Amino acid sequence: MRTRKSWAASIPSRLHSRGTVHLAGAPAVAATALTVTIGGRPALTDVTFELAEGRQLAVVGPNGAGKTTLLRVLSGLLPPSSGEVRVHGHGPCGHICIAYVPQKSGIDWRFPVTVFDVVMMGRVQRIGPIRRPGAIDRRVVQDALAAVELSDLARRRIEELSGGQQQRMFLARALAQEADLILLDEPFVGLDVPSRSEVLELIAAVRDRNVTVIVALHDLGIAATSFDEILLLKRRMIGHGSPRDVFVEANLREAYGSCLHLAEGESGTVVVHDTACSGGGR
């Protein structure tokens, strides 16, 4: 994996002139007293946290905890009702370096486009209107595909992709977009264990590019094992820190009721769902 420095050096600087300039020294993400009300109901209340550049954060919580809402606010798709959100020192709406992969993509998979085409779509704003994709853009897309190991599927139509391949394609699109912040909402849903590992590996590999990643997921096991920073939500912030610090009995009970237990595994703390239990959730 090339480091971000050499990667960036290979792209002419004019392509960086679009979008809000990052504020030097500012954290990648900073939320202050963030409150979001949807349809009269509070989806998020008074969330405050900071995330440094290049970190990988897992946002966890029961259903309806506000994970998707948080990602949508960070992506600039949803304005906060009160409080503040800053990405690299400025509000999200000016940035074009934020990539958001929603849970249900709402894409028509029968659209006649290939994997290459979809990844190239990430560059549309960089290319600008009227201009056609150039050699540089094609190289960026090819590199992105290589990074997620989809190069040999580049010419494949998207309706032929498996779930894991779809997620990798969206990741490649985020890389092609030259995103500095990647937001993934439940990327592991419907994936079998090998595909899940693949995607996790790729997310980890992205670390080399100094890209900040936030993943919303409900599987606490994956969160605890593969991420070293956790944000536990239940419409308000319950905990933020390392898995060991966040996944304590008190927090888990507050978020999920009494159905979760801690266990020590080989690779560290593991959280065990008691699936026979009721409670947790909304």
Place this chain on the structure above:
Amino acid sequence: MKRSGALIFLLMVACSWSAVSLRIVCTTTIVGDVVGRIVGEGGELKVLLPFGADPHAFEPTPGDLVSIARADIVFLNGAGLEGGIDPILGSAMGLVVGLSDHLDLLRLDAPDEHGEVDPHVWFDPTYVSAWVDRITDVLSERDPDNAIAYRARADAYRAELTALDAWIVDRVSGLPEDSRKLVTDHAVFGYFAARYGFEQVGTVFPGLSSLSEPSAKDLAALERSIVTLGVRVLFVGTTVNPSLAEQVASDTGTRIVVLYTGSLSEPGGPADSYLNLMRYDVSAMVEGLSEAP
């Protein structure tokens, strides 16, 4: 003396008292005009089609349905002209009269048609005279108190129709045999051609209705005939989309002359009564056809 005077006075009062207001509905403006001439001032006459509307494409509105239901008598041209009206005739509570229905109708002699009849009978005044007979009979039966008045008006109008017929014969007498060729947008002049010695040599829209669509082959054949027969004028009606006819005319170097075929003009216009329509059309026809090449 005084008694006869009083009798006359009583008769007049009786007549005005018995002026039953018949509710009459007519479909086309032409039918409306002829019926109106017989009915006179007494009846309540309503014409469904507005000026300039195509009778072949007539689609009744709910308001029309109400008018037809309430009418004492509904007068149609008949013979299939008002194709769209058949579904709603069932709601008529009064008498429905297709004026052309029992007349001697021309058939379209194209091999693939199954004996379709030509409904454009009004271009022969003798047919309109037959209309007048029918109208008078129907009105007199329905409103016997005014029968005398109806017959008187019918007689007067028939005289005017006879005069029109004579006038037309005279007007067209000047046209030589080989000039009497009519190219029109659709086949309206069958009866006119039969009575006055003309020939319908081509139409833009095939068949008798303006609703049919010509194929490229039809148009090519039309243009060939126009050139072969040396036709100089194309007659189009006011009720049909003229774009096809305009293109044929400009391609073959013929002139377009607009005639009133399916509808009267607005009141005050050149064809605001049946008699005026015929006079205007025949004059325009003769003028157009006698242009020096």
Place this chain on the structure above:
Amino acid sequence: MSFVDSIVEPLRFPFMVRGLIAAMSVGGLCAVVGSFVVLRGMAFMGDAIAHSILPGLAGGVLTAGRGDRRALFGWALGTAVLVALGMGWIGERARVREDTAIGIVFAGMFALGIALISTVRGFAVDLVHFLFGNVLGVSNGDLVLIGAFGGAVLLLVLLFYKELVVVSFDPTLARTLRLPATAYRYLLFVLVAVTVVVSLQTVGVGLMLAMLIVPASTAFLMARRLPAMIVVGSLLGILSGAIGLYLSFYWSVASGAAIVLVTIAFFFAALLLSTRRQVLRRFTNG
């Protein structure tokens, strides 16, 4: 008659030459715009716009009279653009599906048109048919209109192709990329509206509807990628126009119907071939 002769013979008639140019241009243009229509599931937008221009025609008739067809075309075009923007706006605001927004505007505008024309009632449907053209009756002026507006539509699709694709395929991506997605959506709707009005004014409503949907759908079955789909669709549209007109010339079939039937024939041929290919693939993959 030799093959070459049979191609050349109809061209001796100016109405055939004009008709061929019109049918082929409209076929190509409609397929390009129609690709987006088909992929976005807006198939009945063509019919909706054709009916929604009725109030505009009413306005035109009440001010300019029936005779001035150029004025009526202007009214129709203006109304169609407004209608397209209305459909786009409702889709944004009301968060209803695209086809619902289209249907609402269609129903409302058509009723408004009938109401406006109720003073000259009996005219309403007549008027609609009065404006709708016939491919055999196109004038040189009509060809200029097709060229000018069709050219403008094609140019805009070319310039903003990738943006229109992103907005159609993944609206969420469009928003995260900070594309003016709403503007591009309105642009697409307006392009469809202009295409529809120019086509139905010249070649009539039945033909316009078919040209908008069928060649693009056929190309969808045949092409892997969108650019290929658009190109193949245009070629099919152009070819259908030409073949249909020649059929009308030699076999005396109504021209509009002939062209539409050719597009349908191409569609079923493609359908058969693509089913065959799928069955074949299943056999070879074991």
